[in-house]
Amino acid sequence: MVNPGPGILLIAEPFLKDPNFSRTVVFLCDHQDEGSFGFVINRVFGHTLNELMNDLDELKLPVFYGGPVQMDTIHFLHQYPDLIPGSYEVLDGIYWGGDFETAITLIKAGSIDTTKIRFFIGYSGWGSGQLNDELKEKSWLTAQATRKLVFHRKADEIWKESLKHLGGDYEMMANFPVDPQLN
Template identity: 60%
Template sequence: MVSLAPGILLIADPFLKDPNFARTVVLLCEHQEKGSFGFVINKPFDQSLDELVPEILVNNIPVFFGGPVQMDTIHFVHQQPDLIEGGFEINAGIYWGGRFESVVTLINEGRLDLGKIKFFIGYSGWSSGQLENEFNEKSWILSDTDAALIFDEKEQNIWQQSLKNLGNNFAIMANFPIDPSLN
């Protein structure tokens, strides 16, 4: 049984109406009594990293909408702790954060595997007890982390694939319409 903890995936219930989280998958990075936070991993942002950070010399590195909180901040998760110092391991081989200045240098020098890092603008946050309440209200389905999904280049498949990975009972949900009353 998966429980709320750093490193798990929160898969939005098919009928979750909140426009920030409809059909999303959130990587939970921290979960404590005082609150929780994570990043939406499957919602592309409309600007690339070089458009947001002028020091980045490589064009078209995707950025994702991490969530509606502090939309003036950039965050990242990665699988390259040997190159990026200061990150926190949130699950086996998956790290959150680190020295952003070194990330900029590594990107510009072509030394970073861009398939093993994902950037976010903003984050998803919950106050004390809020995420537990949403889980109890069945807004979220919990899943173990799947690094292949987190760093998947086909973000439009992540929500459906996350449900399918949970087995037949959930796989059927992956094809539910957003609004069943329209069927």
């Protein structure tokens, strides 16, 4: 297990009961004493970008459920720091935010590959010490993120792929039932 910090994946323990985070993978963007935040990267939201925002009729891009906090905000991760000003490097080759209008203009112009940008509604946040407490309770497994996992083309495979990425006994967890009592 690696310590939490920017660029770390929080992989929900197989039997985590919280419906907001059951079988999720969160990409941490920041982790400090005051709190932490990131985005659930493996749960597609029920609406596309054009359905959530005005004037984006042609942008039927998937939007991911970033987490239960501020569900009225749109965020994005991308791989285009030279094209999208104001972005923050979370991990080598993975950037958070930046100028939203520029990102949209580049997408409309076909200047960026839409598999290298991902939109989120809301985010996952933890107050001071909260994430550390959840880690002590073993609610989360931690692993170093990779671009392949963060921008994986099949969101429903990210949780299992993240466990496989950990290797060893964790690979077996990928096949555990959601509720072992129903087995």
